[in-house]
Amino acid sequence: MEPKVTHPDGLALPRGHNSLTHGVPRAVPGSVHALALGGGYAVGPRDGRIVYFGRNRPLVHVCVGEDDQQVSRRHGELIHRQGRWWLRNTGRRPIRLPGAQWLFTQQDPIPLAEGYTPLLVPGSRDREHLLEIYVTGHDSGPPRSRHGVDTDPPRRYALTPDEKLVLVVLGGGYLSREPNPKPLTWKETALRLAALQPDAGWTAKKVERRVSTVRDRLSRRGVPGLTREEVGEPLGNALNDNLLRELVQSTALTPKDLDLLRGSP
Structure with missing residues (x-):
């Protein structure tokens, strides 16, 4: 039997909510926002809290790939412990993170850094379902424009x-x-x-x-x-x-x- 979806003090994010790349409203440091195409969820930090995401809307906080049977009903979860949010894969297919990193089911959870992290859940016929994550820090807020600032050069590596x-x-x-x-x-x-x-x-x-x-x-x-x-x-x-x-x-x-x-x- 699947555990119930709880956290009465959490906040549902509606379909069409602004992308989390723009930052999030002021929130308690350590809060997590999770957003997919059909809406999302935000909740503050507390040890033992779990935010579920996957295809089965009634059983998750964030519905991802609702019409795609390649996405598991509960594909993954965000767990708060030791003062951090951790990502666990509970689905049948791996989750792709930035830097071409993959998280497979049965692997140990990985910690999420403060700020913005995009996740991609692979689906059918080369589809990929975006799940945006934003963990607030002490100085989190909407990003400031930097129109006149010099462009940062790419990281360079010396090769013989x-x-x-x-x-x-x-x-x-x-x-x-x-x-x-x-x-x-x-x-x-x-x-x-x-x-x-x-x-x-x-x-x-x-x-x-x-x-x-x-x-x-x-x-x-x-x-x-x-x-x-x-x-x-x-x-x-x-x-x-x-x-x-x-x-x-x-x-x-x-x-x-x-x-x-x-x-x-």
Whole structure:
């Protein structure tokens, strides 16, 4: 039997409520707002409180993917304990977080940071259902306009010439605007590198070592989704996919780097 939906002091957010990207009204620090297409819910902090979300509107505080049977009736929950809100997946399909991080069912809950966090619940026929979360801090409020402020530069990562060449070959599809790019295999990458640099001794193991060195370096700098422990099983291409997307978004790799494939640098 499903537990009852309670919290009489919570506040229902109506369908059509403004996106939480605009911030939330002044609220007790540690309060949580959760919003989906059909409305949402806000409640203050208290240990043991749980906010449920999923497809079955009568059994959840926030209804997500009401017409999509790929979304579980109770797909997840926000739990307040130890002064923080934690996200748990109780559904059949994983929940996607920022930074290409996935939370699977039966994994330990993860803590939510103060401020805005968008979650995506995968559905049928490539649909994705957005669930916006906002945890208020002591200085939370609507974001201030910054029209005249200088643009923050992207985070940059230094790469050696060898590392850059390997990554451009490994992730050429990410730089050439393929619709669903995937990393090459170690073997495919080594074969293409050997064609570019016949005397460099490229092998699948050498390629793997170069890429692993870059992943480890970025992981130590706080980039998420680059370790087996973070991503979980099945691993597939996830580690290299996350690495390449981070390097492209940070402009450490750009389409101009494809010029390296026309010959040895």
